[in-house]
Amino acid sequence: MAYQQILYEVRDRIATITLNRPDALNAWTDVMADEVWQAMHEAERDEAVRVIVLTGAGRAFCAGGDVTGFKSDDPRQLLDKLPRAYDFSRRPDYQGRASYFPSIAKPIIAMLNGATAGLGLVHALFADVRIAADDAVFTTAFARIGLASEYGMAWALRNAVGHASALDLLLSARKVRGDEALRIGLVSQIHPHDKLAEATYAYAREIAELCSPRSTRVLKQQLWELPFQSLHEAVQSDSQAMLDANVCEDFEEGKRAFMEKRPPRFTGR
Template sequence: MSYETILYDVKDRIATVTLNRPEQMNTWNDQVATEVYDAMQAAGADRGVRVIVFTGAGKAFCAGGDIHSFGGDPHALMTKLPRPFDMRKRADWQTRCSYYPAIPKPVIAMLNGATVGIGLIHALFCDIRFAADDATITTAFARRGLTAEYGMAWILSHHVGHARALDLLLSARKIKGIEAERMGLVNRAFPSDTLADETYAYARDLAENCSPRSMRIMKEQLWEVPFQTPHEAIMAAGLDMPIANQCDEYKEGMASFLEKRKPNFTDD
């Protein structure tokens, strides 16, 4: 698929998906949604990709929804996308903004600038978030007469806790990347001029030194945790342990450790 609103690149086993509407601050519309979804699925299925970085071109990651593209109705986007929204499912990771947990590889959101509204929702459903320390981040909804859309109340409180989520949603106040790091909304905040270097150094470390199978299984385990009792989580982990111990990746991981060399894991 050729893309008009995003860039897609693969290098060193890292796929980069870049929102590429810098003049519009990478605001979100139905075409962006379709192209990002397609690129994420392609990266997830590509055996030559081990890590995915999601970022924006220019001064913004994503400054919210492109209201002009859907006639001033922010909910029009939902009616245009063909993917199902099944409220009967406990954890339907294939809905409009929450499909990132179902991608079998780590997805790192690199928040290079303004991250607003629906842009923040997408970032929150990624696995890791690195931000520029001066990036502006806000939920925005309360100041537009909207509510916590696309599961934001759940995912935001999952990351930062109930009290902080209420603060950010009710006030829609703007915070910077450095405050987002302190409250746990992002994993790390870096000076804007080193953000890309730090992000890709981390991504390369995962791609070069970590087992693709291990990362895939542990990602599944962590995203399942909110729906499990401790007993269920322990039992599920126990079911995979004997399987992991028989895998070639386990043998290579142990051999590389004993031989004091970098591992050479096969693609999952």
């Protein structure tokens, strides 16, 4: 489909979704929200895609929500707009306006090329892996403009960095950069700005070429289910997943490739 505020490209089994409002630092709009949702599901359906990269055009990833979209006589509209059909096959927690990334059955890498603030940080936190430029700047933003955490950010932030660091970042709304973002777990990798794309796509290609799509799908689901499981439930779920994996085609191919000392030819089955 044709997109107005994002770019969508598939290459080397990697789908790239680029927020494309560089003059506005990729400020988030309803149009962008709808298009990212469409593109994520397009990539999920495409059997040629094994990894998804989400990034921003220009010098920012996403500097937050477009302030022109804040005007409303009914604050409930901020929660209710862009409703999606409820999917009974997926966890309801991961069907929200920003929190649906965990329900996408392929790894999502947020390539954070610059300012990542407010609603931009919300979406980055629901990605599976965050890789950032060393000069990228992160802030929750809300406390300094009189707002509260939105769309599940507090939950996702605590999940990523722990309770104490999450409170620090939310209460102060201070700016976090490179080394500190890496140290507290806000990002998984940092790279010089001019090497960010090279490093991110090398990582994405490694997953796309060497890892079973079936395994990445199951492993992603296992990790995002953990906040809702007791240890006993996690052990039961993992045990069933391992039994299923032992009789799948990808496991047989993985064993053959290992014995024959060649790259695997996984099908995802």
